[in-house]
Amino acid sequence: MKTKLLAGAMALALIGCSQQKADDAITEASAEAAASDAATPDIGLSAAPGVAFDYSYAFRLADDRIAKVQEEHAAACEALGTQRCRIIDVRYQLSDEKLVEAQTQFKLEPGIARKFGAGAIASVERAEGVLADASVAGEDIGSDIVASQQRSAGSEAEIGRLEGRLKAGGLDKRERAELLAQIAALRGQIGDERQGRRSGEARIAWTSVAFNYVSDGGLPGIGHENPFASAGETLMRSGSTALSFTLTLGAAILPWAILFALALAFWRSRFMRAVRQQMPTEATAKEGPVPPAG
Numbered sequence: 001m002k003t004k005l006l007a008g009a010m011a012l013a014l015i016g017c018s019q020q021k022a023d024d025a026i027t028e029a030s031a032e033a034a035a036s037d038a039a040t041p042d043i044g045l046s047a048a049p050g051v052a053f054d055y056s057y058a059f060r061l062a063d064d065r066i067a068k069v070q071e072e073h074a075a076a077c078e079a080l081g082t083q084r085c086r087i088i089d090v091r092y093q094l095s096d097e098k099l100v101e102a103q104t105q106f107k108l109e110p111g112i113a114r115k116f117g118a119g120a121i122a123s124v125e126r127a128e129g130v131l132a133d134a135s136v137a138g139e140d141i142g143s144d145i146v147a148s149q150q151r152s153a154g155s156e157a158e159i160g161r162l163e164g165r166l167k168a169g170g171l172d173k174r175e176r177a178e179l180l181a182q183i184a185a186l187r188g189q190i191g192d193e194r195q196g197r198r199s200g201e202a203r204i205a206w207t208s209v210a211f212n213y214v215s216d217g218g219l220p221g222i223g224h225e226n227p228f229a230s231a232g233e234t235l236m237r238s239g240s241t242a243l244s245f246t247l248t249l250g251a252a253i254l255p256w257a258i259l260f261a262l263a264l265a266f267w268r269s270r271f272m273r274a275v276r277q278q279m280p281t282e283a284t285a286k287e288g289p290v291p292p293a294g
Contacts, residue, residue, distance in 0.1 A: 050142015061129025099215040
């Protein structure tokens with residue numbers, strides 16, 4: 001009996017753990033979906049055929065977490081395989097102000113680009129970061145391809161007409177050379193159009209996604225900003241501004257102050273010399289005239 005009760009309790013515990021894991025997974029998936037909905041509009045590929053999209057995200061988080069989150073995003077791309085996701089550029093830089101700036105650029109299968117961005121947002125939020133900016137830019141490559149095909153068809157028709165004139169004969173050497181030159185130019189245009197269409201098709205086949213990481217200037221555990229660092233930066237900036245103002249003002253006033261001091265010294269020396277010259281004259285006047293001798 002006790003054995004049966006113990007087995008039942010263990011089974012209930014296992015069921016509870018399984019249910020908790022399932023609830024956690026659902027919660028995480030909901031968080032990713034919410035982050036995705038808040039970041040970019042839900043645009044189905046069928047609603048925009050022939051449009052090449054470029055996704056751009058800007059994440060703000062603590063300096064010491066940027067590298068780790070960047071590695072997580074790169075690992076998520078690698079897990080998809082090179083047929084669905086490719087890393088084309090990785091950059092990590094420490095600025096002169098000791099702030100981190102980083103970027104990772106991807107080429108993704110169009111159908112998973114938005115979901116990939118949603119997963120990236122969720123990983124940033126788990127690292128106590130925030131999504132600072134998100135944008136989706138589209139270019140109507142499909143219309144350009146159709147227009148290119150129409151131009152090529154027109155060139156092919158013109159080549160056919162010119163070749164018909166060549167076959168008809170009755171042309172002198174100059175006319176024949178001109179027709180051949182026109183045909184060669186048209187064939188060159190067709191080749192350029194074909195190359196342009198291939199480039200456009202490649203743009204549609206891959207979606208560009210860029211993740212930009214910027215420092216929030218904060219420390220872990222003190223929100224997303226460090227008030228002490230902000231206060232210190234403000235104090236240093238204020239002190240630097242005051243010192244710069246003082247030096248600029250001193251540089252502007254100092255030459256005039258020196259000139260004024262020199263003029264004052266010159267005037268004082270002249271004044272003192274005049275006073276010294278005047279003093280013997282006044283003393284003689286007070287003593288009166290000198291009586292004649294005898």
